[in-house]
Amino acid sequence: MRRFGFRVGLRVGAFAIALVGCGSSDDDADGEPPGPPTTDAEVLGEPHAGQYHLGPVDFAETEWHNACAPGGGQYRSSLRDPTGLGGEYLAGVSNQYAQTGGVCDACILIKTETGRSIVARVVTYGVEQEAGDIDVSASVFDAIHTGEFPRAMTWEFAKCPEAGTLRYEFQTGANPYWTSLWVRTPRVPITKVEVQSANHASFFEMRRGPDGTLNDDGGFGTGEFTFRVTGMDGQVITETLPSFSAGELVTGSAQFE
Secondary structure (H helix, E strand, O other): OOOOOOOOOOOOOOOOOEEEOOOOOOOOOOOOOOOOOOOOOOEEEEEEEEEEEEOOOOOOOOOOOOOOOOOOOOOOHHHHHHHOOOOOOEEEEEHHHOHHHOOOOOEEEEEEOOOOEEEEEEEEEEOOOOOOOEEEOHHHHHHHOOOOOOOEEEEEEEOOOOOOOOEEEEOOOOEOOEEEEEEEOOOOOEEEEEEEEOOEEEEEEOEEOOOOOEEEOOOOOOOOEEEEEEEOOOOEEEEEEOOOOOOOEEEOOOOOO
16 A cells, blocks of 8 residues: 655555554574564553555655655654664554644553564554554564464553663754754653743643644753653653753753553
8 A cells, every 4th residue: 555745744545654563674693683682561541453564664764755754854863773772663553543733752662463562663654444543664664574374463652661761852943032952862751841931931832743743832942951750651751951942952860661
């Protein structure tokens, strides 16, 4: 199945999803590719049933734009290893579960009817044949496919493998009067991001964009600001940064457990 990419990354067709999983391209001692390093995880929410499809989903965006990447651009190179869980293990979900960009950079646990499983990270979303279907990258497909058809599976939101601290990627047009950024590589799906800044004496909830950005349409103002990031499981991270510049990628000091 095929779909057409749009600026916000929506896709029309059967392969609307891009998920990131874990794995390795090195062969084991018997000459067979080893299984992915992360095949299980603590799940969050309810399982969804459908089929998995070979995207294509990749950081190079060889056919379609990834909805969770900058418009007209790609995931920056320094984010690809942690986002792809060390092996470009990527996936996408249907519009019904995308929360209009709210699940960008979240992980999912995929379990096939043949008994294989893998954790992958969501980097895109769009229109699927069925609501529960997903698209996956070549790394994910190779790890779980055993030649079966239909490629039946279930998927659930899940905690990601350890990938370091949160990263804050500011849009190239961000400024004190309109501030927009992505919160990258969270271990749990993010449900809310609030900011306290020169323009907000108390915490103000940022608006989620369809590309996964968090937006303050009035801007942070100048100087220090504090994020309060809430995960799907109720965990909260509070982090203060001294300032930001347009296009900057800031490595935070905290991560969800």
